[in-house]
Amino acid sequence: MIALLLRDLRLAVRAGGGFGLGLAFFLIVTVLIPFGVGPETGLLSRIAPGILWIGALLACLLSLDRIFALDWEDGSLDLLATAPLPMEGIVTIKALAHWITTGLPLVLAAPALGVLLSLPPSGYLWVLVSLALGTPALSVIGTFGAALTVGLKRGGLLLSILVLPLYVPTLIFGAEVARRGAEGLAVQTPLLMLAGISFGTLALLPFASAAVLRINLR
Template sequence: MIALLLRDLRLAIRAGGGFGLGLAFFLILATLVPLAVGPQPDLLAPIAPGILWLGALLACLLSLDRIFALDLDDGSLDLLATAPLPLEGVAATKALAHWLTTGLPLAIAGPALSLLLFMPAPAVPWLGLSLLLGTPALSWIGTFGAALTVGLRRGSLLLSLLVLPLYIPTLVFGAEVVRRGAEGLSPATPLALLAGITLGCIGLLPFATAAALRINLK
């Protein structure tokens, strides 16, 4: 699993489909919103949690179609299916590699980019924590969607339609954590729900992803 993880990390960085692409999109979105709405703090501050979480969601979505596509093109996906490592382990490793190259950089950069949207200072730590807890769910759900659409023509469009509805609970609870933090309220409830979604995805989706891969490889 470690060798597969390191391989996927190298491929993501070399192919430009992980760290650079998602982070650049996140930065562009955080920069363009103040230009479109206007640089007024009273306008930007209330919508900052939703904008940043939506940006993180879309940034994660950009590279999902590459999770299994490169392996399918060079034939290594068939080798992984017959390797001693179970497909469930392959799916979990792929999702972890996607999160390390996309979700984790977004969680690190999010608090800094929140300054562009005049987010209140008390909400900034909650933004970083919510992204850290919530973005793994985006990667695990996205990996499941990528397994369902691997090998399909125009699969990236279908992938977006499949995973976006599944992203909604994570988006809602993640933005709610930041909003409550900005207003001085306790974010414990949405934070617990966000963590529960992530843990559920990590525990269950590798099995669903492996089943989808087995169907598509037959």
């Protein structure tokens, strides 16, 4: 499993869909928002948590189609399906590799980019916590969507259409945690809901993704 994880990390970086692409998109979104809504500090500070979450969500979408595409194209996916490692374990490793190369850099960069949006000082910790807790769910859900569209030509648009509605609960509660934290309000309820979504997807979706892959590989 470690060898598979290291292989996927190398492939993600070499293919150009790893650390740099998501961070660059996240930075572009954060820089453009003040130009679009105006330089008013009060307005920017109110919308900063939601903007950071939307930017992170869209950045995660950029590399979802590559989770299984490279393995499908070179035939590695067929070999992985016959390996001793269960398909559920392979899917989990794929999701972990996507989170490390895409989600984790976004989590670490969000507090720094919050400065550009005049994020209140009390909100930095909660933006970091909410993204750290929510982005694994984005990767796992995205892996499920990638499994559904593997092998389809130009399946990137279809993948986005399938995955975006599934992202909505994570976005709602993640942004709410960050917003309440920035305003000094209680965050327990949305934080528990966000944790429930993340742990629920981690527990259930690898099995669904593995079942879909087995059907697509027949």
